[in-house]
Amino acid sequence: MSEQVNFNLEFPAIAQIPTLQKKQLSIAVIGAGAWGSALAFLAAKNGHNVRLWSRSSPEKLEDIIANTDLLISAVSMSGVRSIVTQAQQAISPNTIIVTATKGLDKETTCTPSQIWSAAFPKNPIVILSGPNLSEEIQQGLPAATVVANKDHNVAKTVQSVFNSQQFRVYTNPDPLGVELGGTLKNIMAIAAGTCDGLQLGTNAKAALLTRGLSEIIRVGTNWGAKTETFYGLSGLGDLLATCNSHLSRNYQVGYNLAQGKTLSEILTQLKGTAEGINTTKVLIQRSHQLQISVPISYQVYRLLQSEITPQEAVEALMLRDTAPEY
Numbered sequence: 001m002s003e004q005v006n007f008n009l010e011f012p013a014i015a016q017i018p019t020l021q022k023k024q025l026s027i028a029v030i031g032a033g034a035w036g037s038a039l040a041f042l043a044a045k046n047g048h049n050v051r052l053w054s055r056s057s058p059e060k061l062e063d064i065i066a067n068t069d070l071l072i073s074a075v076s077m078s079g080v081r082s083i084v085t086q087a088q089q090a091i092s093p094n095t096i097i098v099t100a101t102k103g104l105d106k107e108t109t110c111t112p113s114q115i116w117s118a119a120f121p122k123n124p125i126v127i128l129s130g131p132n133l134s135e136e137i138q139q140g141l142p143a144a145t146v147v148a149n150k151d152h153n154v155a156k157t158v159q160s161v162f163n164s165q166q167f168r169v170y171t172n173p174d175p176l177g178v179e180l181g182g183t184l185k186n187i188m189a190i191a192a193g194t195c196d197g198l199q200l201g202t203n204a205k206a207a208l209l210t211r212g213l214s215e216i217i218r219v220g221t222n223w224g225a226k227t228e229t230f231y232g233l234s235g236l237g238d239l240l241a242t243c244n245s246h247l248s249r250n251y252q253v254g255y256n257l258a259q260g261k262t263l264s265e266i267l268t269q270l271k272g273t274a275e276g277i278n279t280t281k282v283l284i285q286r287s288h289q290l291q292i293s294v295p296i297s298y299q300v301y302r303l304l305q306s307e308i309t310p311q312e313a314v315e316a317l318m319l320r321d322t323a324p325e326y
């Protein structure tokens with residue numbers, strides 16, 4: 001259902017924050033899951049005219065996205081291609097497309113923004129990514145995020161749409177780095193959940209996250225992103241949030257695997273999407289082609305494929321050949 005957004009019932013704590021007076025933009029949010037709903041709320045709270053659309057809406061997608069200033073895509077990775085195809089004829093060249101999906105395409109290994117920009121080469125594409133567990137945002141807790149585009153003015157427009165007392169928004173000129181940080185940390189969140197589920201302790205967790213960040217940087221810079229981006233909110237920031245919270249679906253997958261549950265048992269109980277499962281497969285495929293060393297992701301992959309137990313994954317990492325840190 002598409003509608004003028006009234007989130008007071010769903011977001012009681014945030015509803016008490018006074019609305020900021022800004023130029024009112026017309027915004028379509030595609031994907032009414034946990035993240036799309038939270039982003040729609042944040043934009044509506046800043047006084048914008050927001051319509052939230054999901055695939056079960058009676059309205060046609062084309063009618064919702066025609067003539068909007070901003071289109072925000074918060075569908076899960078598996079839905080990005082079909083949404084892009086449906087949107088083909090309907091988006092005006094002036095519409096700024098904001099993608100908030102954290103995943104990789106299983107056919108092509110493309111990021112969501114690469115799919116959007118291939119279909120809409122004239123439109124500005126902005127990545128929105130950061131340590132943003134939607135349930136905390138729903139509770140009215142403060143958070144920060146990053147909006148990335150090489151054109152600072154485009155990023156600033158999106159910054160002003162979302163920035164508020166509750167949600168601090170930074171701009172960044174490295175869209176690929178921002179997008180890959182949010183995407184690749186989901187693999188590490190599965191590993192971190194497994195580490196905590198096995199009760200391996202604080203030293204092990206610190207080692208995992210630090211080496212995990214090195215692995216993310218190795219992949220990201222090979223693909224063309226800047227190293228420093230991964231030390232920011234969309235890299236290290238999101239890694240810390242997701243790898244330390246039971247609210248993260250990816251963390252829950254790892255945690256429950258360590259409890260001896262099968263992946264299919266876990267997925268039947270999981271609320272929402274754990275993108276890290278698909279991302280791990282895609283990353284292993286791509287890093288194999290490019291010959292990038294991804295030891296932690298590889299053990300997560302084997303664990304998800306039920307090739308090894310969580311304990312065997314730990315052993316395999318601990319018994320790797322010795323190496324210099326850099």
Ligand SMILES: NC(=O)C1=CN([C@@H]2O[C@H](COP(=O)(O)OP(=O)(O)OC[C@H]3O[C@@H](n4cnc5c(N)ncnc54)[C@H](O)[C@@H]3O)[C@@H](O)[C@H]2O)C=CC1
Pocket residue numbers: 031032033034035036054055074075076077078079080082083100101102103132133134135271272273275
């Ligand atoms: N929930 C969170 O805390 C955050 C999630 N994200 C990312 O945002 C994306 C969405 O996450 P959630 O909203 O949490 O997931 P969710 O599982 O709650 O919702 C996914 C949404 O995608 C839609 N969708 C899936 N396939 C579709 C298709 N073929 N056509 C149309 N719509 C389709 C679903 O209908 C649903 O509205 C994921 O990539 C996730 O990594 C990013 C930041 C925070």
Ligand SMILES: O=C(CO)COP(=O)(O)O
Pocket residue numbers: 102130131132133134186189238241242247248249250251273274275
């Ligand atoms: O990306 C997220 C927080 O920034 C949400 O993590 P999960 O998808 O693991 O719940």
